[in-house]
Amino acid sequence: MTVGLFVTCLVDLMRPTVGFATVKLLRRAGCKVSVPKAQTCCGQPAYNSGDNPDARAIAEKVIEAFEGFDYVVAPSGSCAGMIKHHYPSLFADDPEMAPRAVALAGRTFELVSFLADVLKVENLEAAYDGIATYHDSCSSLREMGVKEQPRALLAQVRGMTLTESPESETCCGFGGLFCVKYPDISGRMVDAKVDDIIATGADTLLAGDLGCLMNIAGRLHRRGSNIRVRHIAEVLAGMTERPPLGEPAAKEKPEKEAG
Amino acid sequence: MESTTAAFRENAAKALGDSKLRDALSKLTDGFPARRREAIARLPEFDALRDAARDIKDHVLANLDFYLEAFEARVIEAGGTVHWCRTAAEARTAILRICKTAGAKTVTKGKSMIGEEIAINEHLEEHGIEPVETDLGEYIIQLRNEPPSHIIAPAIHLSKEQVADTFREKHRHLSPGRSLDEPRALLDEARGELRRKFIGADVGLTGANMLIAETGSIVLVTNEGNADLTYALPRVHIVIASLEKIVPTLEDATTILRVLARSATGQEMSVYTTFCTGPKRQDDLDGPDEFHVVLLDNGRTKMLGGEFHEMLRCIRCGACLNHCPVYKAIGGHAYGWVYSGPMGAVLIPNLIGLEETGDLPNASTLCGKCEAVCPVRIPLPRMLRTWRQRQFEQKMNSPAARAGIRAWAFLARRWWLYRMLTGPVIAVLGRLGRARGRFRYLPLAGGWTKLRDFPAPEGGTFVAQWHKARRREGRT
Numbered sequence: 001m002t003v004g005l006f007v008t009c010l011v012d013l014m015r016p017t018v019g020f021a022t023v024k025l026l027r028r029a030g031c032k033v034s035v036p037k038a039q040t041c042c043g044q045p046a047y048n049s050g051d052n053p054d055a056r057a058i059a060e061k062v063i064e065a066f067e068g069f070d071y072v073v074a075p076s077g078s079c080a081g082m083i084k085h086h087y088p089s090l091f092a093d094d095p096e097m098a099p100r101a102v103a104l105a106g107r108t109f110e111l112v113s114f115l116a117d118v119l120k121v122e123n124l125e126a127a128y129d130g131i132a133t134y135h136d137s138c139s140s141l142r143e144m145g146v147k148e149q150p151r152a153l154l155a156q157v158r159g160m161t162l163t164e165s166p167e168s169e170t171c172c173g174f175g176g177l178f179c180v181k182y183p184d185i186s187g188r189m190v191d192a193k194v195d196d197i198i199a200t201g202a203d204t205l206l207a208g209d210l211g212c213l214m215n216i217a218g219r220l221h222r223r224g225s226n227i228r229v230r231h232i233a234e235v236l237a238g239m240t241e242r243p244p245l246g247e248p249a250a251k252e253k254p255e256k257e258a259g
Numbered sequence: 260m261e262s263t264t265a266a267f268r269e270n271a272a273k274a275l276g277d278s279k280l281r282d283a284l285s286k287l288t289d290g291f292p293a294r295r296r297e298a299i300a301r302l303p304e305f306d307a308l309r310d311a312a313r314d315i316k317d318h319v320l321a322n323l324d325f326y327l328e329a330f331e332a333r334v335i336e337a338g339g340t341v342h343w344c345r346t347a348a349e350a351r352t353a354i355l356r357i358c359k360t361a362g363a364k365t366v367t368k369g370k371s372m373i374g375e376e377i378a379i380n381e382h383l384e385e386h387g388i389e390p391v392e393t394d395l396g397e398y399i400i401q402l403r404n405e406p407p408s409h410i411i412a413p414a415i416h417l418s419k420e421q422v423a424d425t426f427r428e429k430h431r432h433l434s435p436g437r438s439l440d441e442p443r444a445l446l447d448e449a450r451g452e453l454r455r456k457f458i459g460a461d462v463g464l465t466g467a468n469m470l471i472a473e474t475g476s477i478v479l480v481t482n483e484g485n486a487d488l489t490y491a492l493p494r495v496h497i498v499i500a501s502l503e504k505i506v507p508t509l510e511d512a513t514t515i516l517r518v519l520a521r522s523a524t525g526q527e528m529s530v531y532t533t534f535c536t537g538p539k540r541q542d543d544l545d546g547p548d549e550f551h552v553v554l555l556d557n558g559r560t561k562m563l564g565g566e567f568h569e570m571l572r573c574i575r576c577g578a579c580l581n582h583c584p585v586y587k588a589i590g591g592h593a594y595g596w597v598y599s600g601p602m603g604a605v606l607i608p609n610l611i612g613l614e615e616t617g618d619l620p621n622a623s624t625l626c627g628k629c630e631a632v633c634p635v636r637i638p639l640p641r642m643l644r645t646w647r648q649r650q651f652e653q654k655m656n657s658p659a660a661r662a663g664i665r666a667w668a669f670l671a672r673r674w675w676l677y678r679m680l681t682g683p684v685i686a687v688l689g690r691l692g693r694a695r696g697r698f699r700y701l702p703l704a705g706g707w708t709k710l711r712d713f714p715a716p717e718g719g720t721f722v723a724q725w726h727k728a729r730r731r732e733g734r735t
Contacts, residue, residue: 184275
C-alpha cells in the first residue's frame, strides 16, 4: 500500500527525526512511503484564527498533493484531525472540492492509530530504558480516538515501564497560537501539566504531537527538570540516538541553561 | 449586569496572580469532574440519555412558538400569568410592577442566572425593595457585592476562611466568640440569618431549570431546599426564565433531570427537585396566592436557526466549566459577565455583542473537553471558531495578528518559497541552539520564553533531507 507522509510543519522544521522514525515504522510494516514536496502546513493556524479563506486555499494544496495515495499519515493527531474533520467542513458548500476533501479525510490517519488499527503492528522490536508517561494530546484523543493504541504499542517496547498520570487527558495549554496570544494562561495550564507529569515519577514524557511536546518540554526545562521528552514515534522506531527534545547533543556533560 | 469582558486580559492577569483563587480553583478537579465520572460509570445508558436529551432540546427549539404558547395556556389554566419580555429592561419592569402591586418590601430569591443577566437585584434596590439571595453561595457573594463566578457554584472562588470573614463583617448578631471554622458552622450561621428573611418576604423570586409545556409547571432543582422556601412562603411567586428552558412533557423533563445533576455535581439527583404548577389551589395547605412567569428572550430568538442555534440546548449544568482547563486557570470572574467557561465564551458574545467580548472565543485551546462532557452535545469548539471567523471577516482582530496569519498562509500556499525561507532560518536556529539544545530567550517569541524554554530545532528540515537522500539514491 502507498502512504503519503504528511510530516507536519513542526516535525519538518523542528524535529525531522520524528519524520524519519515515522518512515521507518511505516516501511517496516510494509508500506511504500512517499513524501510529496509540495507540503507545508495543514492550515490550522489560519483555520483556528477564523481565516477560512486562507485555510481553504492551503487545504486545496494539501488535497492536491496527497490525493494519489492509499493512505495519508501524519505523526500528529492535530494535523491529521485537521484533514480528517475540518477539511470536509471547510468545503461543505463547494461542490467541486467537497467530495475530494471527504475522500482524503477518509484515507487520513494519525500515525499511532494507523500503526495499531490499520497495520496492526506487532513485535515492534524496539527497546527503551526508562519509565515513561504518555500525554494524550487533545486532538489525538478527542478528534482521532487515540487512547489505547499508544499504550498497546508501548507495551511492546522492551525495557520500558509505562506509568499513567491522572491528568493525562487534560490539555497542556499549547493550543497553537493560543500559547502566544495568552501566554500567561497557557503558562498556568502547562505548569499544572508539568506538576502532574513530575508527580508520576516518570523519567520520560511521550506524546504523539510535537506542539504539546515543545510546550511541555519548554516548561519542564525552565523548571529545571531533567525528564526526557520525545515523540512516541522515536521510541517505537527505536530511534533514540538523538538527544531528547530541548537537550544538547553532548548529553553526558552537566546541563547548562541556554542563554 | 455590567460587563467587564472588554478587560478580559487584565481580569485574567489579576486572577492568575491571586493565590487564594488558585487554591480554590485547584479543588475543582478533584470535586465535580471526579464525581461526574463516578456517576456516569454507574449508568451505562448515560450516552444514550445524552442523545435523548439533545433530541428533546432540538425538537423543542424547532417548535419553540408552539410549546411556549402551550405552556402559557397551561399556566393560565392553573391560575397563573405569563409575562413575555423581549429585553432585560422589559423583564425588570415586569418584575418591579408585580412587586409594587404586592406592596413588597423584601423579595427572597432562589439562584437564577437570568436574574443576574437582567441585574434584577440592583433594579429592586433602586426602587426601595430589598432582594435577599437564599442560595448559600449567592447569599455569600451578595454580602460581598460580587458577581457569581460559576453558574452552579457561584462562590466557588472563595475559601471558607473568606466566607467566615464576610459573615463576621456583615452579620450584626454574630457573637465574636462563635467558631466558624467548619463549613457546617457557616451553613448554620447563614441559615439562622436567612430563616428570618424567608418568613418576612413578600415576594419569592426563583429561576427555573425547566418549563414544562404539557402541564405549565416549572422545575426547580437545588441542593439546599432554599428555592422551596422561597416560592412557598411568600404571597407571590415570580419565576424568571429564558424561553429556551421549555421542554414538551413531564417525561422529557425527567430525561433532562437524569443527565443534569450527574453532569453538574455527579449526583444522581439533586437533593430537592420541585415541580410548581400555578398558585395555591383551594385544597393546598400552603403555597403562593399569585404565580407569575416572566419569560425572557434577551437575544435568544436571534440565535434560532443560526450558527449558534445548538447553544440554546444548554441546560446550565456547568460541566463545561468544571472540565475547562482555561476556566480552572482563571476562574469565572475573568470572563467579565454573567456566564463563564466555554458556554459563557459562546453565549456572552451572542447576548451582549462581539465588540467588547472579542477575547472570549480566542481564550481557548479548542481542546474539546467541553464538547466531550456536554450532556446535550453542544459543539462548543466549533462555535468558538465561528466567532473567530466573524472577527476575521469583520477585521475585528489586531492588524498585526491578521498580517501574521496572512503572511504565513501566503507562504504555506507556495511550498517552494516556504522551503526557500524556512530552510535558512531553521539552519541558523539549529546552529545557535546546538550547544544547549534550547533557548531561554528568542526575539519575537517573548510570550513563549517568558515561562518556557524553546527547544532548538535539529537544524535541517525533514522534507529537504528526505529529497536530498532520495536524489543521492538516484530516485525521485
